[in-house]
């Protein structure tokens with residue numbers, strides 16, 4: 001079975017074509033290096049508008065049945081940064097450990113890591129994870145949290161993801 005993974009870029013300027021979205025493709029590139037089980041990206045690009053972000057998240061989880069949805073952008077303190085609010089609005093439960101770990105890891109690279117309000121949560125059987133907008137932040141954040149992602153998806157009764165352990169070491173507690 002091919003696992004669907006949603007990739008949602010939230011950016012006013014990329015949506016308007018003022019720059020190319022580099023962060024969505026960086027998520028695809030990073031996941032391609034990690035995953036050894038078959039998967040397929042379902043990509044969306046929206047402006048920093050809460051209703052549009054919520055709608056895209058709901059479509060990716062409910063209609064596309066993505067086991068995992070990764071967002072990039074809109075996590076900061078600026079007025080139009082509302083990705084964490086949209087995530088919380090569509091989730092049944094929040095997973096604050098993801099944001100905590102990603103900020104801690106990002107602090108090794110930039111002192112402004114604490115400006116990201118990135119979070120994660122569960123909508124039905126899907127895990128949603130927020131990443132900052134900067135293309136460089138993608139791998140830095142995913143390297144930190146991805147070891148726990150396949151087991152989280154197991155607990156949500158989703159597909160069994162396997163990874164290349166020369167690239168990323170996934171952890172599943174022994175039953």
Ligand SMILES: Nc1ncnc2c1ncn2[C@@H]1O[C@H](COP(=O)(O)OP(=O)(O)OP(=O)(O)O)[C@@H](O)[C@H]1O
Pocket residue numbers: 009010011012013014019020021022023024048072073074076078133134135
């Ligand atoms: N999806 C993206 N693709 C390429 N570069 C990006 C992307 N998102 C952010 N960046 C880069 O990171 C910088 C800071 O990102 P930030 O999220 O603050 O964007 P922004 O200034 O809020 O604007 P916008 O929402 O229009 O992307 C941007 O100026 C841009 O250089």
Ligand SMILES: Nc1nc2c(c(=O)[nH]1)N[C@H]1C(S)=C(S)[C@@H](COP(=O)(O)O)O[C@H]1N2
Pocket residue numbers: 072073074075076077081105106109110112113114115116117131132133134136137138140141
């Ligand atoms: N790993 C990493 N995390 C990072 C950054 C970065 O460059 N690398 N940028 C920070 C900055 S400058 C901001 S404003 C916040 C929010 O970014 P966003 O609004 O693009 O999501 O993420 C922070 N987290």
